[in-house]
Amino acid sequence: MGPVPDGARMIAIGGGKGGVGKTFLAANVAVCIARAGYEVVVVDGDLEGANLHTCLGIPPPPRSLADFVANREEDLVKLLVETREPNLRLIAATHANLASAQPGHFQRVRLVSRLRQLPVDLVLIDLGAGTHPAVMDYFLVSDDGVIVFSPEPTSIENAYAFLRAAFYRRMRLGMMTHSVRALITQAMDQHNERGIRTPADLLREIETLDPGEGVRFVSTVRSFRPRLLVNEVRTAEEIKLGFSVRSVCRSYFGLDAEYLGYVNHDPGVRRSVVARRPLVDVQPDCDASVYLQRVAHKLIQGLGAPGVGPELSG
Numbered sequence: 001m002g003p004v005p006d007g008a009r010m011i012a013i014g015g016g017k018g019g020v021g022k023t024f025l026a027a028n029v030a031v032c033i034a035r036a037g038y039e040v041v042v043v044d045g046d047l048e049g050a051n052l053h054t055c056l057g058i059p060p061p062p063r064s065l066a067d068f069v070a071n072r073e074e075d076l077v078k079l080l081v082e083t084r085e086p087n088l089r090l091i092a093a094t095h096a097n098l099a100s101a102q103p104g105h106f107q108r109v110r111l112v113s114r115l116r117q118l119p120v121d122l123v124l125i126d127l128g129a130g131t132h133p134a135v136m137d138y139f140l141v142s143d144d145g146v147i148v149f150s151p152e153p154t155s156i157e158n159a160y161a162f163l164r165a166a167f168y169r170r171m172r173l174g175m176m177t178h179s180v181r182a183l184i185t186q187a188m189d190q191h192n193e194r195g196i197r198t199p200a201d202l203l204r205e206i207e208t209l210d211p212g213e214g215v216r217f218v219s220t221v222r223s224f225r226p227r228l229l230v231n232e233v234r235t236a237e238e239i240k241l242g243f244s245v246r247s248v249c250r251s252y253f254g255l256d257a258e259y260l261g262y263v264n265h266d267p268g269v270r271r272s273v274v275a276r277r278p279l280v281d282v283q284p285d286c287d288a289s290v291y292l293q294r295v296a297h298k299l300i301q302g303l304g305a306p307g308v309g310p311e312l313s314g
């Protein structure tokens with residue numbers, strides 16, 4: 001199937017905390033979507049900790065995003081690596097330059113527009129940990145941004161830090177005037193002298209300064225719809241965490257986040273990583289694989305029918 005008219009759809013998988021399962025989820029969800037008949041490219045956006053290739057059972061590819069960042073290769077098609085799945089290809093992040101792994105701002109803009117031009121249906125980006133501007137940019141320019149967290153206080157804390165960073169960056173990008181953008185930059189410092197402590201405080205200040213920008217702020221908030229995924233749940237109580245975080249998104253940020261789903265903790269995940277095979281490949285019928293299929297199914301809603309291949313089950 002060729003590219004959709006507006007270019008390939010982009011989905012970013014982030015979440016702030018390291019080790020919550022972003023790469024595991026990206027690899028497995030990508031396999032599920034490819035098996036549903038869509039042409040998928042999965043991109044390892046973690047230039048400082050590349051391991052998506054390993055989750056897909058591919059030896060470290062000699063060519064990667066690092067070649068694009070170092071201006072050695074402009075054509076992303078030349079960086080595509082075949083996987084075991086006929087519809088799934090990878091852009092790895094191996095062999096990054098340790099001295100300057102992250103692309104600069106203009107390189108990021110160029111990279112994103114090239115990714116959208118790839119002749120595929122979907123580009124899925126596995127982000128690194130943290131809230132580095134590079135990570136946030138990929139998250140914000142994507143059509144869908146998935147925030148992954150596990151049911152641990154530290155992970156939830158980092159998910160909020162990630163949300164907060166994404167929220168303020170997104171709002172700042174959406175504003176037209178320099179003065180309002182400067183106000184948002186001030187609000188990003190939690191101890192700012194103007195006393196702006198919450199998004200509601202910020203909106204009040206913006207409305208006083210420039211009512212038109214206030215309207216724009218509200219509509220930008222409405223259009224921002226992060227999707228939440230809880231990984232490694234062990235109890236029914238932990239499944240509810242997605243709803244709690246969604247409520248906080250609404251009450252604190254005014255955001256209408258979506259609870260995309262959850263994946264249970266399964267010892268088979270570790271075994272699948274050790275075996276360098278996606279879980280949905282080695283244990284397609286286990287609970288975790290069923291939940292992964294569900295997540296994949298939700299993510300492809302709105303993509304239109306695939307050109308070939310069977311429908312996703314579940």
Ligand SMILES: Nc1ncnc2c1ncn2[C@@H]1O[C@H](COP(=O)(O)OP(=O)(O)OP(=O)(O)O)[C@@H](O)[C@H]1O
Pocket residue numbers: 017018019020021022023024025046049127128129231232233263264265266267269270273288
């Ligand atoms: N649902 C799960 N059940 C059991 N173990 C899991 C599950 N999800 C992830 N893991 C374990 O957590 C490990 C870390 O996962 P992964 O590398 O995907 O995290 P990450 O968020 O990409 O980390 P980083 O931020 O460092 O890139 C995996 O190797 C796997 O063993």
Ligand SMILES: [Mg+2]
Pocket residue numbers: 022023024046126127128
């Ligand atoms: Mg990772």
